[in-house]
Structures are given as structure tokens and as C-alpha cells.
Amino acid sequence: MASKTILEEILAAKREEVARLQLFRSAIRAQADEARPPRGFEASLRRPGEVSVVAEFKRRSPSAGDINPYAQAAGVASVYASAGAAAISVLTDERYFGGSLDDLRSAKDAVGVPVLRKDFTLDPVQLYEARAAGADAILLIVRALRDARLRELLELANDLGLGALVEAHDEEEIERALQAGARIVGVNARDLATFEVDIERSLSLIEGLPADVVAVAESGIRSAEDAAAAGSAGADAVLVGGWLMAGDPAAGVEALVGHPRRPRSGRMQPAGAEAAIDDDGAP
Numbered sequence: 001m002a003s004k005t006i007l008e009e010i011l012a013a014k015r016e017e018v019a020r021l022q023l024f025r026s027a028i029r030a031q032a033d034e035a036r037p038p039r040g041f042e043a044s045l046r047r048p049g050e051v052s053v054v055a056e057f058k059r060r061s062p063s064a065g066d067i068n069p070y071a072q073a074a075g076v077a078s079v080y081a082s083a084g085a086a087a088i089s090v091l092t093d094e095r096y097f098g099g100s101l102d103d104l105r106s107a108k109d110a111v112g113v114p115v116l117r118k119d120f121t122l123d124p125v126q127l128y129e130a131r132a133a134g135a136d137a138i139l140l141i142v143r144a145l146r147d148a149r150l151r152e153l154l155e156l157a158n159d160l161g162l163g164a165l166v167e168a169h170d171e172e173e174i175e176r177a178l179q180a181g182a183r184i185v186g187v188n189a190r191d192l193a194t195f196e197v198d199i200e201r202s203l204s205l206i207e208g209l210p211a212d213v214v215a216v217a218e219s220g221i222r223s224a225e226d227a228a229a230a231g232s233a234g235a236d237a238v239l240v241g242g243w244l245m246a247g248d249p250a251a252g253v254e255a256l257v258g259h260p261r262r263p264r265s266g267r268m269q270p271a272g273a274e275a276a277i278d279d280d281g282a283p
Helices: 006-034 041-045 073-082 101-110 124-132 147-160 171-180 199-207 224-232 242-246 249-256
Strands: 052-057 087-091 115-118 137-141 163-168 184-188 214-218 237-240
Touching: 006 124, 041 052, 041 087, 041 163, 041 184, 041 214, 052 073, 052 242, 052 249, 073 087, 073 101, 073 249, 087 101, 101 115, 124 137, 124 147, 137 147, 147 163, 147 171, 163 171, 171 184, 184 199, 199 214, 199 224, 224 237, 224 249, 237 242, 237 249, 242 249
Parallel strands: 052 087, 052 237, 087 115, 115 137, 137 163, 163 184, 184 214, 214 237
Antiparallel strands: none
């Protein structure tokens, strides 16, 4: 029997977490109803003519191991925001990334910009949990979701006022994201099955995204030159974590912000706006 990929292993663990969360679903929904109004994630990423930065807080990852294991979310988030980050991304997965919802709460209390909950979202209860914890946006990974569930989660995020960063890795996943109604599409240079990074390929995919979609370049950004290349490809924003966490977070963000962004070609459109979507996505 073939061994599981890292993504498959993470998703299996996440399904166990979700099953436990269901026991508290009613209480979590009640907490979500009482949460403060979310900050506008999509609007924060739209800076006419220039690239914005989503600066990420994470202590470790399966690909890099420990990055900055003793870092505190509030302090790092404050530095990011002061240096010009348009939004903060916080890894809340504990087992594989060393994060928590407490990290998200601390970051949210420390800054005035929107905060993204970065996790492996599989079920509506996680959106209520994110909303209750103060998240302004959530991550949806196309490869981890069937089309019907992706649409359901996007609709619920909209109902809750949450932004939704919909992450894709190839052209087929981008088309699925667009068909589902994604308004913010992240193109990840890292293949979550192998964790290999190909930034040139990801930027070529960004060039084809529709002009009205917010395009985010994810993974592989490690310098001002990389951010400039993302802007040349038409990226509205770059999401950067490991490079910032391993170095000087203030200088890192300052090096990434404000690079010129050129208009995208927009050649890639949903395949048949009227066509039915087959529910044949990933398990």
C-alpha cells in the first residue's frame, strides 16, 4: 500500500479534530454570533498599482521543521503591521505547525489589520470556530475539498462576513475555485502533496487569473526580487511566512511591500459559466 502524502496525513488528523468539534457545535455557533464584526480582508489586499503583503505567523512546518518555535503571536503581528503588512495570517494547526486559536486571538488584539485563520478547513463548524475566535478570513484549500463542500463553505463565509482565501496549485484547481465563486484566489507555489516549490510556474498561473479576482502569490517568496516578480505577474498580494519568521520580520515586510503591480491578462476564465460542476473533487 502506498504511503500517505503529508497533506493526506494532515487531513486525516484534521477530520478527527472536526469530529470532536461537532460535540460543541451549538456553543461555538453562539460564540460566533457574539463576535465583533470582521475587518475587510479583501479590501485590505486591494492596493491600486502595488503589491500588498499578507505576513504570516508560524512556528514550524512539515517541510521546514522548527522555524521560530518560541515566537509570540502578538509581538510578531505588531511588528508585521507596523512595517506595512496589509493583513496577518496565523497558523492555528497545533500538531503540524505549532499554532493555536490563542495565537489568532492574540494577533487580532494586537493589530488593526485583518487576520486570516490559516488552517485546513473541512467543515462549516470550523468557520463558526474561526468567527468566534475573531478571524476576519479563512483559508479553503481546493485540493482538500469536493466542489459541493467548497461552494458551501464559500457561501457560509460570505454569510458570516469572513473573507475566503481559496488556495489552488494548478490550472484545474484554479478553475474549480473560480467555478465555486472564489473572489480571492491564492496560487501556492508549494505542492502540498510533495512540498516541492516552483515559483515560476505559480506566477505564470497568476498571470491568467481574471482581472476582478484578488490574486495572492503563496510560498516561495524570499526576497524583494521575488515580490517584484509577483507584481510583474499581476499578483495583488504575496503571502509570506517562513522567510519572515526566520529573519528580521520588520525589514522583511518592508522589503516586500509596495512593488508595482501590472494588470493581468485574465485569459483564464471558469470553463463554461452555465455548465454544471461535477462533484468529483478531492476527498
